[in-house]
Amino acid sequence: MKNKKSKQELENIALNVREHIIKMATDGGCFIGASLSCADLLVYLYSNFLNVNKSNLKDNNRDYFFLSKGHDVPALYGTFAELGILEKERLKNHLKTNDFIYWHPNVKVPGIEFHSGSLGHLLSVSGGVALDCKLKNQDNKVVVVLGDGECNEGSIWEASLVIAAHKLDNLIAVIDRNHFQANIQTEELIPIEPLDEKFKAFGWNVYSCNGHDFDDMDKTFSSIIQNGKPSVVIADTVRGRGLPSIEARADRWFCNFTHKEIEQLINELHTKEKTNLESETLIVR
Amino acid sequence: MNYEEILISIAEKNKNVIIITAENRAAIRNLPSKLQNQFVDVGISEQTMIGMAAGLALRGRIPVVHALSTFLTMRAFEFIRTDAGIGNLPVKLIGAVAGFLSEANGPTHQAIEDISLMRGIPPMQVFAPSDEDDLVIMLPEIINSPNPSYVRYTNLKADVEHNKDFKIGKAEAIAEGEDITILTYGTLFKEALAAAEILRSKDKSVGIINLRSLKPIDHETIENICTKSNLIVTLEDHFITGGFFSILSELLVLKRINSRVFPIALNNKWFKPALLQDVLEYEGFTGEAIAEKIIKHEQEKHIATEYFY
Numbered sequence: 001m002k003n004k005k006s007k008q009e010l011e012n013i014a015l016n017v018r019e020h021i022i023k024m025a026t027d028g029g030c031f032i033g034a035s036l037s038c039a040d041l042l043v044y045l046y047s048n049f050l051n052v053n054k055s056n057l058k059d060n061n062r063d064y065f066f067l068s069k070g071h072d073v074p075a076l077y078g079t080f081a082e083l084g085i086l087e088k089e090r091l092k093n094h095l096k097t098n099d100f101i102y103w104h105p106n107v108k109v110p111g112i113e114f115h116s117g118s119l120g121h122l123l124s125v126s127g128g129v130a131l132d133c134k135l136k137n138q139d140n141k142v143v144v145v146l147g148d149g150e151c152n153e154g155s156i157w158e159a160s161l162v163i164a165a166h167k168l169d170n171l172i173a174v175i176d177r178n179h180f181q182a183n184i185q186t187e188e189l190i191p192i193e194p195l196d197e198k199f200k201a202f203g204w205n206v207y208s209c210n211g212h213d214f215d216d217m218d219k220t221f222s223s224i225i226q227n228g229k230p231s232v233v234i235a236d237t238v239r240g241r242g243l244p245s246i247e248a249r250a251d252r253w254f255c256n257f258t259h260k261e262i263e264q265l266i267n268e269l270h271t272k273e274k275t276n277l278e279s280e281t282l283i284v285r
Numbered sequence: 286m287n288y289e290e291i292l293i294s295i296a297e298k299n300k301n302v303i304i305i306t307a308e309n310r311a312a313i314r315n316l317p318s319k320l321q322n323q324f325v326d327v328g329i330s331e332q333t334m335i336g337m338a339a340g341l342a343l344r345g346r347i348p349v350v351h352a353l354s355t356f357l358t359m360r361a362f363e364f365i366r367t368d369a370g371i372g373n374l375p376v377k378l379i380g381a382v383a384g385f386l387s388e389a390n391g392p393t394h395q396a397i398e399d400i401s402l403m404r405g406i407p408p409m410q411v412f413a414p415s416d417e418d419d420l421v422i423m424l425p426e427i428i429n430s431p432n433p434s435y436v437r438y439t440n441l442k443a444d445v446e447h448n449k450d451f452k453i454g455k456a457e458a459i460a461e462g463e464d465i466t467i468l469t470y471g472t473l474f475k476e477a478l479a480a481a482e483i484l485r486s487k488d489k490s491v492g493i494i495n496l497r498s499l500k501p502i503d504h505e506t507i508e509n510i511c512t513k514s515n516l517i518v519t520l521e522d523h524f525i526t527g528g529f530f531s532i533l534s535e536l537l538v539l540k541r542i543n544s545r546v547f548p549i550a551l552n553n554k555w556f557k558p559a560l561l562q563d564v565l566e567y568e569g570f571t572g573e574a575i576a577e578k579i580i581k582h583e584q585e586k587h588i589a590t591e592y593f594y
Contacts, residue, residue, distance in 0.1 A: 107372075114368075114372065115372065118367050120332075121364065121367060122336075123336070124333040124334075124337050124340070124364075125336045125337070125340040127337045128337035128339060128342075128343070128348075129341070129343055129344055132340070132344035133344070135322050154332075155332045155333065158330045158332060158333045159330075159332075159333045159336065159337075161330070162328060162333045162337070
């Protein structure tokens with residue numbers, strides 16, 4: 001990877017991405033909590049790890065990125081907008097029928113490799129892409145972001161077995177370990193720990209990092225080896241990261257704030273002064 | 286040429302074709318050694334198989350997915366619908382032992398709602414060759430088409446020489462008949478031929494259509510027959526709901542054609558598990574039993590109310 005961005009640059013981009021996310025949490029709203037937890041990961045991956053950018057989106061040699069937990073796509077739209085893959089103007093089309101920018105990814109949005117929304121799909125889809133790259137002796141990386149709640153799905157574990165059996169060491173799964181699934185903490189509902197040991201037992205290389213610390217992400221992703229095994233990075237994150245008033249709150253999963261609250265939340269993003277939120281919690285989506 | 290040979294021939298000509306299976310190798314035992322890297326076995330993992338097929342298709346491959354029909358179309362249904370369907374990817378699903386071909390396996394293996402499920406997916410094409418020769422004729426066109434497709438696999442040996450000219454959306458007219466026309470697909474094509482012989486011996490003029498392509502359906506041929514033939518018989522080893530009888534009913538209503546239609550299908554129950562010939566006899570789907578049902582229907586002007594439950 002040439003021209004790696006500095007930690008400061010990444011932090012600035014991530015701050016802008018969070019602003020984009022917050023702005024999407026009104027007039028219908030979005031899954032803000034999960035979007036904020038994976039924002040730093042996406043900024044890091046697209047800025048300093050993946051060989052994919054606005055000029056090689058259709059190139060056969062690009063690295064592939066899949067967002068399996070599709071509901072956090074505002075973080076991806078925000079990242080694309082900041083890196084010039086998607087026109088910033090189009091973010092204003094969020095939830096409008098004149099565009100394809102809604103609660104889950106659509107391939108008609110530049111940069112989106114495949115749609116998702118139904119959990120447990122894109123690990124196997126990534127496996128197919130990784131298999132083809134292997135069969136053609138290409139060295140593209142295939143990175144897929146999974147949710148920790150998503151690991152409830154049997155298809156994740158089925159695909160994990162198959163990907164390991166086919167020795168797809170060009171595939172990296174990243175788990176946004178924000179400790180929540182929709183309404184409940186993962187360990188309260190269907191405990192998934194020890195997650196690292198599960199993947200080890202399934203034949204994967206296992207790494208962990210702080211999903212909000214760019215130095216730690218860089219150290220971890222740079223150390224990934226290709227030894228005939230696929231790799232998983234368990235990235236420890238905080239749901240709602242960046243907004244103390246919603247961080248790690250079970251009831252702030254999907255949010256639809258008022259315009260005034262959005263203004264206050266953007267202020268909170270920069271000042272960390274908690275907003276007094278009056279909007280409804282626990283919206284059914 | 287048989288099924289394996291046509292797959293090998295297609296895959297050798299087009300290196301983008303890749304065969305995937307969920308360890309259902311009975312009909313494709315020679316493919317791993319012949320096709321090498323163009324053959325992938327994912328083990329007993331139908332969902333992962335479809336997800337991977339979608340990923341391969343994203344890279345420009347044409348995945349031909351061979352697996353047992355029930356587990357392919359039902360265990361992996363949401364993967365087919367969501368990944369191949371919404372993505373409109375050229376994933377080709379070949380469902381084995383569908384309909385009566387599951388023989389003595391029992392209801393777990395009886396794919397008799399497969400056509401109903403697959404045709405409900407917007408871009409999905411649905412095909413049902415009558416025997417292995419028919420399958421071999423149809424496959425190249427199906428694999429070359431850009432749409433996701435479901436094919437009801439069969440290894441039955443052919444009794445007739447089929448029209449080699451297969452087009453997606455075209456049926457094969459075997460015979461024309463003014464009194465009765467039997468429209469059928471797959472395994473029961475042979476029984477339709479036998480039933481027609483019996484009916485002809487009773488001085489009936491009997492037509493037979495091998496439907497081949499169920500979606501898109503050959504509406505021109507069917508419309509023509511339904512206006513010319515006095516009695517239309519739909520014959521299928523599928524539940525009465527969602528299969529060809531449903532397709533025909535929808536077509537006739539839309540076209541405002543008032544034909545006399547007699548459906549012969551599985552009536553809201555799984556069939557008795559046994560060897561194929563015994564299943565046909567027990568369930569009343571032999572040529573003789575079919576001819577008898579048709580004669581009874583003609584005589585009594587019987588309306589098949591047993592299908593309304």
